[in-house]
Amino acid sequence: MSLMDRISDLPDTLLLRVLSLLPSAKDVVATMVLSKRWEFLWLSVPRLVFDDQDIVEFGKFSRFVDRYLIVNDAPEIETLHFKLSRRYAAQDIIVWMRAANNFTVDEMIIEIDSSSCASPVILPKFLYTECTMLVTLKLNSVILADFSSPMFFPSLKTLSLLSVRYPDEEFASSLLSYCHVLESLEVEKCRDDNVTLFTVRVPSLKRLVLHTSENRDRDDSDGFVINAPCLEYFNIIDHKGGFCVIENDMPNVVEAYVDVTHSHPRMILGSITSVKRLYLCLSTSKDLYPDDTLVHRLVHLTLCTCDTEWLNLLVSMLRDSPSLRALKLEQYHGLPAHHLRAYWNEPSSVPVCLLSSLETLEWVNYEGTEEEKEVVGFMFRNGSCLKKVTISSKSNDCNKKLEMIKELTWSIRCSPTCQLAFD
Numbered sequence: 001m002s003l004m005d006r007i008s009d010l011p012d013t014l015l016l017r018v019l020s021l022l023p024s025a026k027d028v029v030a031t032m033v034l035s036k037r038w039e040f041l042w043l044s045v046p047r048l049v050f051d052d053q054d055i056v057e058f059g060k061f062s063r064f065v066d067r068y069l070i071v072n073d074a075p076e077i078e079t080l081h082f083k084l085s086r087r088y089a090a091q092d093i094i095v096w097m098r099a100a101n102n103f104t105v106d107e108m109i110i111e112i113d114s115s116s117c118a119s120p121v122i123l124p125k126f127l128y129t130e131c132t133m134l135v136t137l138k139l140n141s142v143i144l145a146d147f148s149s150p151m152f153f154p155s156l157k158t159l160s161l162l163s164v165r166y167p168d169e170e171f172a173s174s175l176l177s178y179c180h181v182l183e184s185l186e187v188e189k190c191r192d193d194n195v196t197l198f199t200v201r202v203p204s205l206k207r208l209v210l211h212t213s214e215n216r217d218r219d220d221s222d223g224f225v226i227n228a229p230c231l232e233y234f235n236i237i238d239h240k241g242g243f244c245v246i247e248n249d250m251p252n253v254v255e256a257y258v259d260v261t262h263s264h265p266r267m268i269l270g271s272i273t274s275v276k277r278l279y280l281c282l283s284t285s286k287d288l289y290p291d292d293t294l295v296h297r298l299v300h301l302t303l304c305t306c307d308t309e310w311l312n313l314l315v316s317m318l319r320d321s322p323s324l325r326a327l328k329l330e331q332y333h334g335l336p337a338h339h340l341r342a343y344w345n346e347p348s349s350v351p352v353c354l355l356s357s358l359e360t361l362e363w364v365n366y367e368g369t370e371e372e373k374e375v376v377g378f379m380f381r382n383g384s385c386l387k388k389v390t391i392s393s394k395s396n397d398c399n400k401k402l403e404m405i406k407e408l409t410w411s412i413r414c415s416p417t418c419q420l421a422f423d
């Protein structure tokens with residue numbers, strides 16, 4: 001018996017599962033030629049992905065979706081997913097949504113990316129008002145227009161607004177206020193988006209990613225306002241010098257990625273003191289968080305070493321993270337052109353985490369400068385629980401590397417149980 005015959009002996013439910021794993025509806029349809037057995041199977045596949053990159057010719061894609069939705073025979077569709085990267089007549093999309101309303105759809109995902117269109121897509125009105133099955137909406141380079149009718153997103157859990165342009169600031173925040181079950185939000189502010197202060201007040205939110213596009217002008221009045229008491233994951237990248245106001249504590253945040261050039265990052269760090277895993281790149285080490293705040297649960301810390309202040313930041317973070325187990329130092333952004341040297345002031349007392357919890361130190365892009373050697377030396381001398389130190393250098397110069405290894409081996413002698421790895 002051939003492999004094809006053996007596959008065709010499998011029960012329909014299993015074959016439909018297999019078909020559901022294919023990347024898009026076009027691939028699913030292609031299986032109808034495999035054999036008699038497959039001829040009609042594709043009509044009942046419960047997961048439909050329509051991706052307009054699959055069908056290059058404009059117009060053909062619309063007809064393909066139209067027909068597919070008419071002949072579709074699956075009583076219940078688990079996922080109906082549109083990936084649209086061209087400009088469609090609103091009418092096209094309306095027809096698809098109306099057709100979709102004829103089935104039971106558990107999850108509808110719409111992705112519209114008009115970043116490569118000559119003119120941006122304007123989101124059709126009924127997406128705000130009639131898509132009750134919409135669970136995921138991802139928009140890139142789209143214009144949202146104000147139709148002054150109430151919006152309706154009863155099932156929306158994931159929303160992504162990248163380089164989206166809004167009629168005005170109120171519109172952006174009121175859009176979010178209609179998303180009562182939203183769990184994940186991603187925003188990228190871009191140039192000319194009509195929003196200076198982006199306000200996120202979403203009580204159900206668990207995951208929040210806020211970025212400011214590099215194409216935006218530097219503006220100190222630019223900012224984010226956040227009220228998301230249930231947040232668990234927080235990611236903010238903003239190199240445009242604005243600010244971030246957090247209206248309430250976020251006691252459930254366990255993971256955070258904070259990379260900002262704000263002059264007062266105090267409020268951010270002060271609101272996420274429950275964090276366990278933290279990435280930090282700040283241009284300042286002053287005014288980090290309210291006095292006497294400990295980052296009690298912090299276990300994994302990655303600190304970017306691109307900034308002149310990073311050594312002070314390191315000292316503060318070591319002092320205030322009594323449970324830290326793993327520290328990673330990484331020069332992530334590359335050094336600015338006129339880099340000032342950072343200075344290391346050995347702390348007057350050994351931080352608690354060095355005495356009781358810090359087990360691993362990883363240093364990426366170690367250069368072997370005087371300051372770096374002093375930091376490593378301090379860790380070896382005073383890190384009583386240090387088990388493993390991994391150092392990687394970006395240098396290709398063998399002699400320089402050999403020199404670094406010699407120096408490191410010399411410093412590690414005072415920490416006999418610690419293992420050193422170098423590459």
Ligand SMILES: *[C@@H]1O[C@H](CO)[C@@H](O)[C@H](O)[C@H]1NC(C)=O
Pocket residue numbers: 070095098099100102
């Ligand atoms: C929905 O189903 C009805 C009855 O089967 C059919 O007449 C109608 O054309 C369908 N609507 C769409 C938009 O496909």
Ligand SMILES: *[C@@H]1O[C@H](CO)[C@@H](O)[C@H](O)[C@H]1NC(C)=O
Pocket residue numbers: 143144145165166167168193194
């Ligand atoms: C942004 O605001 C200006 C001025 O109010 C307005 O003319 C423009 O249409 C707005 N942009 C969008 C995308 O609505």
Ligand SMILES: *[C@@H]1O[C@H](CO)[C@@H](O)[C@H](O)[C@H]1NC(C)=O
Pocket residue numbers: 346347348349350381382
């Ligand atoms: C760190 O350890 C060294 C050697 O044991 C010791 O001389 C030094 O005082 C310690 N540093 C602090 C801040 O206690």
